[in-house]
Every structure is written in structure tokens, then in C-alpha cells.
Amino acid sequence: MQRASQVDQFITERWLDEPAVDRGDLPPHDVSAPQGAMLELLARAVGARAILELGTLAGYSTLWLARALPPEGRLVTIESDPRAAEIARRNLPPDVKIIVAPALEALPGLSGPFDLIFIDADKQRNAAYFHEALRLARPGTLIVADNVIRGGAVLDAEDDDPSVRGVRDFFDAVAAEPRLLATAIQTVGSKGYDGFALALVTSDRVGT
Ligand code: DHB
Numbered sequence: 001m002q003r004a005s006q007v008d009q010f011i012t013e014r015w016l017d018e019p020a021v022d023r024g025d026l027p028p029h030d031v032s033a034p035q036g037a038m039l040e041l042l043a044r045a046v047g048a049r050a051i052l053e054l055g056t057l058a059g060y061s062t063l064w065l066a067r068a069l070p071p072e073g074r075l076v077t078i079e080s081d082p083r084a085a086e087i088a089r090r091n092l093p094p095d096v097k098i099i100v101a102p103a104l105e106a107l108p109g110l111s112g113p114f115d116l117i118f119i120d121a122d123k124q125r126n127a128a129y130f131h132e133a134l135r136l137a138r139p140g141t142l143i144v145a146d147n148v149i150r151g152g153a154v155l156d157a158e159d160d161d162p163s164v165r166g167v168r169d170f171f172d173a174v175a176a177e178p179r180l181l182a183t184a185i186q187t188v189g190s191k192g193y194d195g196f197a198l199a200l201v202t203s204d205r206v207g208t
């Protein structure tokens with residue numbers, strides 16, 4: 001959608017100060033600049049001091065999230081592809097911890113709580129990532145997941161694309177969790193038609 005891409009450019013030129021990043025030959029699966037700025041804004045809005053990201057790629061969204069943290073903040077990002085992690089290492093400041101491992105291997109070794117958790121790794125395991133995110137959360141933690149709409153394919157229960165199945169499983173997992181205030185927002189722009197899930201962990205919903 002060319003117009004929506006141009007609007008992303010319009011927003012970026014007028015309002016945003018995009019971090020510089022070397023993407024090497026990695027796929028264009030990073031967030032757009034307006035989406036990256038939204039991540040920074042959300043992290044600041046929840047007063048995040050500890051942030052966890054699943055799926056680093058070149059570290060573009062990581063750089064936006066890093067901007068939200070105070071100097072003593074903690075930023076951990078997990079990347080399964082060593083080639084991507086190497087590129088990210090060059091893009092990110094040394095105090096950002098990059099764990100090079102499949103997220104489901106790395107997550108059990110982490111202890112929380114994290115104040116914001118951004119799920120943006122392979123989509124097929126999204127429900128499992130969400131359960132690990134809950135373990136690493138506290139009341140007030142904001143969980144954000146990218147790519148949960150997938151051009152509307154999320155509607156199709158018969159779709160056997162593992163990514164579509166993964167985001168559908170993720171929707172079920174969120175629905176089954178009472179300790180959350182959750183929504184999903186559809187997006188257009190330079191990254192096409194997709195969307196984010198936003199889930200706030202709330203204590204008052206326990207047992208409701
Ligand atoms: C894909 C993954 C992403 O994180 C993204 O933002 C877009 C696409 C993918 O694997 O297809």
C-alpha cells in the first residue's frame with residue numbers, strides 16, 4: 001500500500017528521530033519508524049526500567065526501546081540467528097544484553113520482573129512465548145506482540161501456515177488468561193497490513 005508507506009514517511013520526517021541501523025542482508029521484518037517510536041513511547045508510559053525483547057534481528061526496535069530506559073535500566077534481547085545477533089551487536093550499545101539462542105531455550109534462564117516485554121520472534125511459538133512472558137511479568141507489566149494480524153489471515157482457522165496458527169494460538173492463550181487487560185490494534189503502513197497486541201498484566205483481574 002504505497003499511500004500508507006508515504007504516510008509513514010510523512011510521520012517520520014515531521015516527528016521522529018530515527019536511530020541509525022545497519023541491517024546487513026537481513027529480511028525487512030523490523031518494525032517501521034512510527035511503530036518503533038510507539039514502542040519507545042509505551043516503554044516510557046509504563047516507566048519501564050527493565051525491558052525484554054524476543055526477536056532482535058538487526059536491533060532496530062531494540063534501539064527504540066533502549067531510548068526509553070534510564071541509565072541504570074536493563075535491556076535483554078533474544079535472537080536465535082547468530083548472523084542477525086552479530087549485526088545487532090554492532091548496532092547496539094554494549095549494555096544491551098543479546099542472548100543468542102532460541103527464545104524457548106533462553107527464557108527459562110531469565111528472571112524478572114520485566115516492565116515491558118516485546119514479543120517479535122518467530123510467530124509459530126507465540127503462545128509459548130506469551131506464557132514465558134507472563135512468568136517474567138508483574139502486575140503492571142505491558143506485553144506487546146508484533147504481527148498478530150498477518151494481513152487478516154488471523155481469521156482463517158483452516159490456514160496451515162505455522163505463523164498464522166501461532167498467532168491464532170496466541171489469541172486463545174490471551175483469552176484464557178484472566179490477569180490481563182488486552183486488545184489488538186490493526187496497522188497499515190510501510191510494513192503492510194498487520195497489527196500489534198497489547199496486554200497489560202493486572203492484579204485486580206486475578207480470579208475474575
Ligand atoms: C515476519 C516477522 C516479523 O517480525 C515481521 O514484523 C514481519 C514478518 C515474518 O516472519 O513473516
Ligand code: MG
Binds near residue numbers: 030146
Ligand atoms: Mg515483527
